[in-house]
Amino acid sequence: MSSLSTPHLLGIKDLSPEDIGQIFSVADNFKEVINRPIKKVPSLRDITIANLFFENSTRTKLSFELAEKRLSADVINFSSSSSSVSKGETLIDTVNNILAMKVDMVVMRHPKPGAPHFLSRHVDAVIVNAGDGTHEHPTQALLDAYSIRENLGSVSGKKVVIIGDILHSRVALSNIFCLQKIGAEVMVCGPATLIPKHIAELGVQVSHNLREALNWCDVANVLRIQLERQEMAYFPSLREYTMMFGIDKRLLESLKKEITVMHPGPVNRGVEIASDAADSGQSIILKQVENGVAVRMAVLYLLAGKIERKG
């Protein structure tokens, strides 16, 4: 079994362009598999995967669970909307308790940046980061890039703008790393209060003008406004946000060319994107969801190559 250059998937930062290429080509195979009448392969038989979600998630959790089941892994789920720390148990203890049940892989979402890195240093299991606070969300970035590749033929040389709350977004950061590694140009666009001050040092362009950004790009990746992640008001009202940064069909049609529209979900319809744009022919939002399963299958399959079955 071929495998990745890293033992865990903690972030896109640790992946090489070859790793990303390998994930995409394995995902191509799995995409074919999940469109067959019998959608299940035995690749991860006898591998136990724990999905630990210390933060609310619907689609990422479902997508991982489906990917695991399609690979015939044994799956256990643990969800806690508030971090276990609030109950006085440390993260290491929580995870070690679960690992004592002989789990091989941990898929973890956690509200704190670096939590999966911390875990990877202290517990003996393969760790897959399913989103760590405002840091990274590597599988989302991989499925986004995979969807661009599928829709436009390649990622290299394409211009991608990420729109919205960049400051609180792990999706933005992982997307920037991933797209740059495979040759795309990246711009971020949003209100100045929601753009990290030093983001340009990552080699991305910065814009506060939505029309200008959309006219520049081939692909617009529209982020969800994460009201729950904002400890203070970075803009006065949703209404005003929509006035400046909301995308609707009329705006898309007034552009110089037809662009591809993406959204990692869940969509706040009428806030960052209007229904007529989200459901238009330019939108690949639901394809992203389908590709998410194939890409996550590829990641799990490639990482499982490192696992020695525990006796």
Added chain:
Amino acid sequence: MKILISQAVITDLRHPDNGKKRDLLIEGGKIVKIAARIGDAADKTVEAPGLRVSVGWMDFRADFRDPGAEHKENLESGLRAAAAGGFTAVAVSPHTTPPVDNKGAVEYLLNRSRNSITSLVPVGSLSKGLKGESLAELFDMHSAGAALFGDDKRSIRESGLLQRALLYAKNFGGRIAHFPCDTSLVPNGQMNEGLQSTLLGLKGIPAMAEESAVMRDLALLEYTGGKLHLGPLSTAASVQAVKAARKKGLDVTCETTAAHLAYSDSALSGFNSAHKLMPPLREEANRKQLIKALAAGDIQIISSDHTPEDEERKKCEFDFAAFGTAGIETFFPLLWEALGDKVPADRLTAAFTTAPREAAGIPLPEIAEGEKAELTLFCTSGETDFTEKEGTPAGSPFHSKAYNIAERGKVLRGRVIGVLNRGKISLNP
């Protein structure tokens, strides 16, 4: 007991024999003779290749957690660690539980350290209960022996309170020590705001949060004409602002820590909480500027900012990890390794011998016949091994109880040989 310090290079900018090798004879806690060679018989002779002697070092900022969190450190372990680090005096943080905001707390510190080789220099809190609301009884604490007044790392938000403190301390010549940070600019900040924080997705603490507070504090100082100490400072621009104020004639001193001279924010890559400090480590270019400012004398004081923590408060998710490193024992080798030969030993030691005592208004020890022997013996050659040797109870190179010693396991340049103070001698193995 007669102690002979043999062929030690006098390292003291004020001393007429600075840079020269001398023998020192100590008897009854006093320096009785200094000469090129002393032939007298002694009960104990201290010699080492490249030995240096300076007046005893003073750590301007350390937290010994006593009372309140003695499992992290207490006065005994903290003072033993300080002596091992080469310090004969330590200014301890008032941020204890309960805080040092009254005469009784000052007396507790002085009484509990009366018999140790390293003396404590109590710092009284500026506000009652460290709450930043109303002035503590500064004069009463001053009369009991508190040398400085400040709320440790709790920056004073209300300008009026700091103004009144600066004015009130003028009544008895006291100095206010303030940590400049506009906390409204750093909601949940975890590290320096810059490329590294962006890469790690961590909330940043902008340099401007410190620099804007420094500007405010200097304006208050100019208005009040009091005495101010600012620290620990982390940015070169803050130091430049203090330099300009000193040039204008304001009575202000500033301080940075050994860690800020030794590390930059890239040390936090991979979410390494050992280097999560307050103020945060800044970019490498800034670190180099701090070293230049130190060499130019624009940073007067270097402290260890010893902040002991237990395992639970450091071995956890980065956001939950406590700020600080416990560096009182690794202070000199860390500095000497980081600075290379950019700052000569006599100028460097001034930042933890004369400068902190001048700022705190306490007497300066002298290397002279007839004076009390308050001395630190050290070497700029050789190295110190901070590796834990397994299997032996005495295997730990540390006396501190702290878990969070960032230099654990490192081998660094330079050695602390020992200290003499209060008629006692303590030599490192």
